[in-house]
Amino acid sequence: MLSKLYFWAPMALALAMGAVSAQAETITVTVDKMAFSPAEINAKVGDTVEWVNKDPFAHTATVKGGWEVMLPVKKSGSITLDKAGTIDYFCRFHPNMKGKITVSP
């Protein structure tokens, strides 16, 4: 009886964890030729946005009065979205580069 519980408890836990990680996605935004692509994305709370910088120029993904992800040349950076809402971001070095993330609960 006890041994059965020992067997099932970790299984249930593993399943539950699996379910959570399957829900949280990583959304990739490519930074190429001075633009975020796609410029607008939809995500859910818990998802991660990863920016892959393919430019020979350093960029940032910056939210005015909020967070900033540095994107050095040919490197990537990411952030996990912790609350719902619309996020407008831009590159601090080149403010003409803009992007938007719509985060649903």
Next chain:
Amino acid sequence: MHIRPLAAIAALCLLTAAPFAQAADKPTDPQIAHIAYTAGVIDIDAAKQAIKKSKNKDVVSFAKDMVRDHEAVNEQALALVKKLKVTPEDNATSKALTKAAKSERAKLAKLKGAAFDKAYVDNEVAYHKQVDDALKTSLIPSAQNAELKSLLETGLKIFEGHEQHAEMVAAGLK
């Protein structure tokens, strides 16, 4: 007595407007490559002067951004001309640009502190605007080679970005 300063301003306006006016008569690819490269070098030199002279954190970091970006663009430009076997050709526009930049640097050299910061950043806004216009109206439409055209288009986005960045820095100085 009142005429002199006005005349000086008029002369200055002519001086700043002149370099690219000559680019209107359809430059060739080797000339375009030279102009674009020269425009980058000018901004790098201006930034180096600012890094040396300014004590303002925002101005210095902006200047460092300029050096980093324009060196990267010029590196790409050099790689492209090598690949295309194009020899950049000096021309009246490049010469006029260099001459105007030299006098601007001399003017800035005499300034200090906040006066220098303001003059440098204001000139960065004006200079980038001027290069944007030249790229849009002359260099990009005149470029024959597709790869050169594409590099110039990326260059335009960078210059436009720098112009906005400079405007932000300028707003912060006030």
